[in-house]
Amino acid sequence: MKRRGAPALPAPAAAATPANGAAASPPARAPAASRSPTPLHPSAPAPRTGRRARSTLTRYGDEHKLAGFSATLQAIVSFVENTADHIKFVRAGKHQIVFLVKGPIYLVCISCTEESFEGLRGQLELMYGQPCVSIPILISLSEITNLQMLLILTKSVNRNPATFLHAYTCLPLAQATRQAASAALQDIADSGVLFGLLMCDHKVISLVGAQKATLHPDDILLLANFILSSESFRTSESFSPICLPRYSPMAYLYAYVHFFDENTYLTLLTPRSDAFFDLKDSRARIQDVILKSNVLLEVQRSLHENVLRVEDVPIDLSSQSTSAPAQSSQGLNSQPLSSDEVIGGPAGLWHFIYRSVYLDQYVSSEFPLPIRNPKQQKRLYKAYQKVYASMHDKATGPHRTQFRKDEDYVMFSWITQDFELYAAFSPLADKTQAIKVCNRVCQWIMDLQDRVFIHGESTIAW
Incomplete structure (x- = not known):
């Protein structure tokens, strides 16, 4: 790969030349219908937290003591909607109140940190997207315990630059190690998988996808949060329906998740509801390859040595x-x-x-x-x-x-x-x-x- 020097301010930089590794010949493509995400059934129960169920959740304070204030916020939203308009934000002194209305769900952020409207609204979008990742949580959105868990997830989001950069980060690895991981993931090609991700915590080791299929960085962040927040994923291989809001907000896929060790895990996304055993076999082949090529050993070494200071x-x-x-x-x-x-x-x-x-x-x-x-x-x-x-x-x-x-x-x-x-x-x-x-x-x-x-x-x- 031809390297270029970093441009000197203020001259524009030259684009970095991607390193194109040798790609194996693509196997036969799965039928188009088998790779399409399953649409959400129109009769599925809609999430309720505003108009009907009237349940209120807050990250700070007591929900019961804030019931009157929550009713006031709901009245403001309803008043503006009755005028055929949508409320975005309200300024009150040093405070900024940002609204995000998603059907019957009202998300409100009150901040005095001088953050921008776009930044606060982006955080609300991610918070709304987090329960959408899990179809069971989406269907039973009125369950307080599930949503309380999601509120806890916002603490990690507040310290992750991916939330405002809309980009994902990779685990630093030698090029040969990353190519070995990518070659191992090629083994899922004949399983009708839409995306395959090998990750270490929130960092991507390798990512492959079907032709013309792209995975948005926000979906990668939400998917990693969903997997890392549940202890059940770590103790046994799992197969769960999920929804990726950026990829297709009105359809869902199935996620096969397997942890190789405490930090490293494989996620295979497929539209097939009967693909568990096929993906289990693919995982076994992938695991055999990455063990023989010492990928997992290099991943653990990178966690402690390959950090940028x-x-x-x-x-x-x-x-x-x-x-x-x-x-x-x-x-x-x-x-x-x-x-x-x-x-x-x-x-x-x-x-x-x-x-x-x-x-x-x-x-x-x-x-x-x-x-x-x-x-x-x-x-x-x-x-x-x-x-x-x-x-x-x-x-x-x-x-x-x-x-x-x-x-x-x-x-x-x-x-x-x-x-x-x-x-x-x-x-x-x-x-x-x-x-x-x-x-x-x-x-x-x-x-x-x-x-x-x-x-x-x-x-x-x-």
Whole structure:
């Protein structure tokens, strides 16, 4: 694969060339009808939490004490609907009240964190999509215990950048290991499977899909949340009906799930309700291949060793990579970077998120000491959400670069047609030095792209 150097700010970046591994000849394609998702039956009970069942659930506070307030919110929604309109949000002082109405279900978010309307509404969309993933939960949406479990899931969503980036992250692996995992998943081709995912927690190891079938990153996030939230999936192989809202909100598939170890699991999605034993046989063949090729061993090693740390960003890229062109160490300022410059701690880089626009994938660094506390991490993600919304604001943007400084962080954002970079620095960081470090980070990620991204494997025809 031909490598290119990271562009210097403000010049646009060149697109990274995907690595095209040798693909096996596609087996005979399953009949089209067998690969179509099953539509939801029109007589299935509709979810009720608003008009009829009137059950109220809240993440904070007591539902019974908030009954009067909930009735007021419902009255506001009904009043606006009676005028043939739809309510989106209400501002009350520093508070923003965001509404999402999905039939009889009212989702309301009240926030004073200065998050954007688009960001808060996106969180409500994901929260609505989470129960839709599980057909049994969808059918019995009035069951309080099921929905309380879903409210607990929102805590993990609040600390996952995939919620606002609409991208998924991959487990860093050597290219040979990832190709071995992908080759193992080819064994599902004759089973009529629509998608096959090998994952480690929320990170994708390998992803294959039928021709012209694509899996949205939001669906991957919701599917991983659904699987990781249930202990039953870990103790035995499971076969469950699911609905992927982004793929087809009015139809459902069947998910075969099997955990190989505590973190690594295989998910096979099929439209066939009678495919359990076929998928069980496919899983056995896949397991045999990945064990012989030491994929699981490399996955466990990657969990502890292949992490990106801001301290590891190369100081002089020209000496670290022979494939990097001369301009790789230049930014808006053409001055060379000093070898004794510190990348962490005071006046240094604390964290970054790099999103590949072409691949819909992202990679982020580990949290350093200044932000190891969960509360501090949540505060940083809120800052990222605000910067992301500002960069993509349709009214004033989109913007290409942005530099923000407050008492908590220096936030630097950079968007090109190929990637997006969001970086958090110490509040004492200098703008000129921040730009230099961002150029270094971009070149570093491009040099590592074979390990941190999946190239050309997300769609395999059969």
